[in-house]
Amino acid sequence: MSVVNSVIVPAYHEKLNIKPLTTRLFAALGNEGSKTTELIFVDDNSQDGSVEEVEKLKKEGYNVKIIVRTDERGLSSAVLKGFYDAQGEYLVCMDADLQHPPESVPQLLDSLRSHPFVLGTRYAPGVGIDKDWPLHRRVISTTARAMAKPLTTASDPMSGFFGLQKKYLLKANDKDINKQGFKIALELLAKLPLPQDQSIGEIPFSFGVRTEGESKLSGKVIIQYLEQLKELYVFKFGANNLIIFLAVWTLIALFILYKLYQLVF
Ligand SMILES: Nc1nc2c(ncn2[C@@H]2O[C@H](COP(=O)(O)OP(=O)(O)O[C@H]3O[C@H](CO)[C@@H](O)[C@H](O)[C@@H]3O)[C@@H](O)[C@H]2O)c(=O)[nH]1
């Protein structure tokens, strides 16, 4: 049977998560779904045994492979590499660290049959973020989400759990897509020529905590996000409105600082 669905997983130093993710994903897909789905890890030369782990799973019969990049690093560019390499018509992106539940993939794939783009969202009734997710990550995530509000109506554009129909990716010019940083879903939502008459699908999921390995979020990734936002604002509203954008955010930042000052003193 030919591959219809491709699940792409950017992975950096994720050896311990590869087996549980693979087995849980294919168990969730069941017999039929497994026959038409491939799983692709895009690893940036971790050299931690991830390659051997994938080879073992392949020998056990799982349709899984690993692409090892030696010339590039970064989450967004790894996801795009996997997307372009994928054979499936329906593409899914999820993290390796099991913060995105593999059991939610079948629902996302179902929704992709009727939507050009589907986002996993943590902001819906009955789901949320694990109580053990650190406070500083919540603050960063909430601020990042607020800053992206004018760019999209999606409830969780910061989500790294999403899917799209490949034909829309192929319609866009690869050079127009910003490959820096972590926020590839936001970038694709803003830049792909998605049909205006079909809505973005959303499926709720609960965001877990990592039990193996460490988060790769860094100061550099935050700066890359701010640069990406600036570019997306210009793309969407034009260069002149960037000044308005900066003015509004300066006022909001001053307001937050003032409130913090009031709290402390
Ligand atoms: N190939 C590759 N993969 C990477 C790189 N950096 C991170 N990854 C992979 O990208 C996934 C997410 O990285 P984490 O380090 O776990 O990110 P996080 O801080 O938990 O952030 C996640 O949560 C955010 C929501 O708050 C998401 O926005 C973000 O995409 C990510 O899913 C993991 O599978 C990780 O191995 C890289 O440079 N190269």
Ligand SMILES: [Mg+2]
């Ligand atoms: Mg994570």
